[in-house]
Amino acid sequence: MNYAVVIPAAGQGKRMQAGHNKQFLVLEERPLIIHTASVFEQDPWCKEIIVVANASEIYDMEELFKEWGIRKVKQVVVGGNERQNSVHEGLKRLHPEHRVVLVHDGARPFVEQDDVHRLVEQAEQTGAAVLGTKMKDTVKRTDGATVLETIDRSSLWAVQTPQAFQAAVVIEAYDYAAAHQIIGTDDTSLVEYMGRPVKIVEGSYDNIKLTTPEDMVVARAILQKRREGRK
């Protein structure tokens, strides 16, 4: 079971308020992007890592990968204005030998190999799959001031990345979305738009996306928990 992974890391990190791309924020002496890329460097199923970066950060990213021994990064490509554009640029560089491809946010350093493998096996069988967790909070639709509707959360999941695909499925979906100006906030939504099935695979609540400053506090707690060998 082999796959390639596209890691979009070409954002600005505005919500993190760090004044620079959060991918370079240091967590326990390692930059965030290195934490994330290391997961795939250490996974024998992963055959290639394609990182998508801001044009001005390509050199710095490449230097980091050399410094930290991330040898599976074969290409660091220039991203676009939106996450979807960046992912598409990465997919365009995918070698046709890869039958399965994952898309994984550079901002999610805590995904675990067992979950990745369960996701890959599902995607290889059914075409598309995404990691997620069941909602813990009640979800309400509002107009920004007043609640309009409380949504039954029994069928709601918070989906994460990696999102995994048979390569042809996700490339078709991204090409179609680009041709028809369809914008999604994740990758499987574009596959859903094509009417194809997407399987949900239960992951971990630890697989957070580092987005706002509070997430760095949680991230340090997760690292400490892992250092102490606690699940």
Ligand SMILES: Nc1ccn([C@@H]2O[C@H](COP(=O)(O)OP(=O)(O)OP(=O)(O)O)[C@@H](O)[C@H]2O)c(=O)n1
């Ligand atoms: N044009 C973009 C926007 C986002 N991303 C990447 O997509 C992932 C998820 O995006 P998000 O967490 O929103 O990161 P940012 O866009 O950097 O954050 P913000 O919206 O706060 O600026 C991140 O790894 C980010 O680097 C990207 O490659 N290209």
Ligand SMILES: C[C@](O)(CO)[C@H](O)COP(=O)(O)O
């Ligand atoms: C792809 C994603 O991580 C799934 O939860 C999320 O949609 C990314 O959102 P962002 O605003 O681009 O970080």
